[in-house]
Amino acid sequence: MTKFLQRWTVFAGLVVVWQVLGWLAEDPFFPPPSEILSAAWEWWVVEPENFTEHVVPSIVRLLSGWAIASVIGVSLGLLLGRSDRAMEYAGPLLVFLRSIPPPALVPVFLLLFKAGTSMQLATIVFGVVWPVLLNSVDGARSVDVTKVDTSAVFRIPRWQWVLGVVLPAASPKIFAGLRVSLSLSLVLMVISELVGTDNGIGSQLMQAQREFDYTRMWAGIVLLGVLGYGLNTALLAVERRALAWQPRSRDEQHA
């Protein structure tokens, strides 16, 4: 309970300060939280079609883009990580591709896929695959020699080697990559919705801004924050369960 209080007092305090300042300043650019909340209520709860037509599709795109990137990243990463030959060939290409800022590719994907879901998915997938891929490569390489030898001596089948040894050994690194990718997916989802579409949280943000409806704009921003926080918390919960086998260090046990 005290930990809960500790964690949220600063946050709550800031909201209160903002509320008071917002009342005092009466600046249309910075509405107080109470107005933002009521705008959010009107926008998404009173008119639920706004939620189902804009927010839900955005979340679906974010999650499917992230899932596709994760599957590609993990499978390719484990493959490259266990083969020095493949890494020698693919290494420079990976570094080059990773260095391209994904938003710069939005126009290219617009040409390739036209505006719409496939272009948005392509942007997200291309942007977030790298943290997963590179972390998986790292993780796959970190399987220690004794475990490699043990597996070889027992002549385990190939699937067991990949799923039963390499994947679990790499999983702490993979989860670190997945977390970075998830936050990045949110960013790229918004960016991919800023152009060429009138659907999604990003496009609604742009529209609110164009119509000088700053309260709604803020409501959208708050929604993105809540979304990011919720997704990250959910992933952390999954990670904690999946990596429960890790020997805990002493400090963590006390935390």
Added chain:
Amino acid sequence: MSNMLEVADLGHTYGDHEAIGGLSFTVRAGELVCVVGPSGCGKSTLLRTISGLVSPTRGDVSLHGSHLAVVFQDYSRSLFPWLSVQGNVEFPLRSLPRAERRARAAEALEWVGLSGAARKRPWQLSGGMQQRVAIARALAYRPALLLMDEPFASVDAQTRFELEDLLLRVRREHDTTVLVVTHDIDESVYLGDRILVLSGSPARLVADLEVPLPAERNQVTTRTDEGFVALRSKVARLLNVGKPSMDVEKWAAAERESLSETVPS
């Protein structure tokens, strides 16, 4: 008795460093053979060539059985932390039906006295218990030959004695053929039916000694047995080949003294 393992003129060279320089020996079925040699002489390399982890640059290894198991010195790295103790023992048995796998793992854990720890994670156990898990895993695999590379070098003396006796017991009860690498002369005499003494690098066979002790060994009485002491001295002398003569003489004097102490007059 039939031969389980035949090694013929085995040699291995890393780059231009000759680690093993032509070894020939056999291990008979049901035998426990110890390999002793100075540190860095190529004992691990020998085990790696026998187990197929390294292909030797020359010579032949022939195993008369389908498969072998290895127990490594580094138990904490050899066990998989994401599997339970039971999961670790079942690890090499994935191709078997589930029920049989379970039964074999339970049986092997019972042999090493760890039935109660089946659901735990290996890192929750002490070092000695972890090495017992590794031994159980190797036994559950029912290998034609069990290879061990300094299996008890990372545990304390007390645990080491217990593990030595455990190894002697399970291999007697289950008729396992074992090849143990060790750098501990006493251990080689205590465990072995036979001892292969290797020279410093490149490893060559210096002696192939039968151990003239009864099959039943005891940590207290066997270690003070006349035959034990004499053989230990002999192996020690053999291992000192190549050391400066000064050392040998000093060592021999000390050895004579210790002999007169331990042998009752």
